[in-house]
Amino acid sequence: MIKHISVLPGDGIGPEVTNEACRLLETVGAEFGHTFSFTFAHIGGAAIDAAGTPLPEETIAACRASDAVLLGAVGAPQYDRGPASGRPEAGLLGLRKALGVFANLRPITVFPALAKASPLKDEILKNVDFLIVRELTGGLYFGTPRERIETPEGLEVIDTLRYTEHEIERIIRLGYETARTRGRRLTSVDKANVLESSRVWRETVQRLQAEYPDVELNHLLVDNAAMQIVKNPGQFDVMVTENLFGDILSDEGAMITGSIGMLPSASLGNGGPGVYEPVHGSAPDIAGKGVANPLATFLSVALMLRQSLGMAAEADAVERAVNHVLTDGLRTADIADIGQSALGTAEMGDAVRDRLRAAAVKQ
Known part of the structure; x- marks a missing residue:
C-alpha cells in the first residue's frame, strides 16, 4: 500500500519531532509492507520567513493532494506582535478552514508507567x-x-x-x-x-x-x-x-496525564485528509537542543494510521511500542523523575522504532 503524507514541520521543535515521526512511518512501512511518500511544506513562522505568509497556497495544494497531513507545531515569539492575520497561528486556523477539518479528537489516556508524573x-x-x-x-x-x-x-x-x-x-x-x-x-x-x-x-x-x-x-x-x-x-x-x-x-x-508532551490529536472533516499533530506547541525555549519529547507526535502518527489510512494493526503496534518504552523506564526530560537520566529526541525515537521492529519479529 502506498500512502502520500504532507509533512508541515512548522516552528520551534516541530522539525525535530516530525523528523522522528517520518522515520517511524518508514519503520512501519518496512515492517508491514507499505510505502509512505513525504511532501514537505511550510506553515506558520517558517512559512512567513520563506514566503511572507503563514499559509502559502503551495502548502494548501500539497495537503489537499495527500492522504493525511502531519503537522509539527506553529508559533514563534518574534511574531507575537502585529495583526492576527500575519501571525504563525493564522496558518493553522487557515489550514483547518481550507481542508474543512471541523472536528478535533484529543484522547486523554494515562499510561501506568507515567502515573507518578501526573x-x-x-x-x-x-x-x-x-x-x-x-x-x-x-x-x-x-x-x-x-x-x-x-x-x-x-x-x-x-x-x-x-x-x-x-x-x-x-x-x-x-x-x-x-x-x-x-x-x-x-x-x-x-x-x-x-x-x-x-x-x-x-x-x-x-x-x-x-x-x-x-x-x-x-x-x-x-x-x-x-x-x-x-x-x-x-x-x-x-x-x-x-x-x-x-x-x-x-x-x-x-x-x-503527566505531560502535555504526551498528548496527540487528530483533526478530521468529511472525507478529505485529516491533520495530525501533537498538542504541545512549538516550545521555542527548547528548540534545537534535541531534548523534545517525540511521543505525542508518535501517538499522533498512530491516530493517522487508524483514522485516515485504515491501518488499525499498524496503529496498535505503534501505541504498544510507546507503552513498552515507557514501561521499560525510558524517559525524555519532560517526563523524567528528579535525578533520572533522560533521553534526547532522537534516542527516544530510536527506542520506539527498535521496540516496533522487535515486536514485528516476534510475530
Whole structure:
C-alpha cells in the first residue's frame, strides 16, 4: 500500500519531532509492507520567513493532494506582535478552514508507567481514558467582526462568537457516533446559563438524543467540567464541546496525564485528509537542543494510521511500542523523575522504532 503524507514541520521543535515521526512511518512501512511518500511544506513562522505568509497556497495544494497531513507545531515569539492575520497561528486556523477539518479528537489516556508524573493522586488516575471531541472551525476563533476600535473612552475590542446550527449539529453527531464506538457515554460541555450560543448547543444535543437512545447523555457547564476533570477524570468517556472550551479543557486533560508532551490529536472533516499533530506547541525555549519529547507526535502518527489510512494493526503496534518504552523506564526530560537520566529526541525515537521492529519479529 502506498500512502502520500504532507509533512508541515512548522516552528520551534516541530522539525525535530516530525523528523522522528517520518522515520517511524518508514519503520512501519518496512515492517508491514507499505510505502509512505513525504511532501514537505511550510506553515506558520517558517512559512512567513520563506514566503511572507503563514499559509502559502503551495502548502494548501500539497495537503489537499495527500492522504493525511502531519503537522509539527506553529508559533514563534518574534511574531507575537502585529495583526492576527500575519501571525504563525493564522496558518493553522487557515489550514483547518481550507481542508474543512471541523472536528478535533484529543484522547486523554494515562499510561501506568507515567502515573507518578501526573499532579493528581494515584487513586484519582485509575481508569482515566476519555476522548475530547472539539469543534474546530467556528466560535470565537473564527467569528467576525474581530477588531479594535479607538473611542473617546479608549480602546474597544470586539471578538464575535458565532455558530450556525449546521456547525453545531455535525460536531454533536460526531460526538454521539464516537461514543457508540467506546463506552456509550457522552458528556456535552457548554455555558448554557450565560451564552445564547450554548443554549442553542444544548437544545441541539437534546434534539439529537432521540436518534441515539443507546448513548447515555450528561450535560456539564464548562466551569464544572474543568473542576470534574481534576476531581474525577475517570467518569468521562466522550466529551463534546465548542472550540474555545475544547481548546482549554483538552490542555487541562493533557496535564493530568503527566505531560502535555504526551498528548496527540487528530483533526478530521468529511472525507478529505485529516491533520495530525501533537498538542504541545512549538516550545521555542527548547528548540534545537534535541531534548523534545517525540511521543505525542508518535501517538499522533498512530491516530493517522487508524483514522485516515485504515491501518488499525499498524496503529496498535505503534501505541504498544510507546507503552513498552515507557514501561521499560525510558524517559525524555519532560517526563523524567528528579535525578533520572533522560533521553534526547532522537534516542527516544530510536527506542520506539527498535521496540516496533522487535515486536514485528516476534510475530
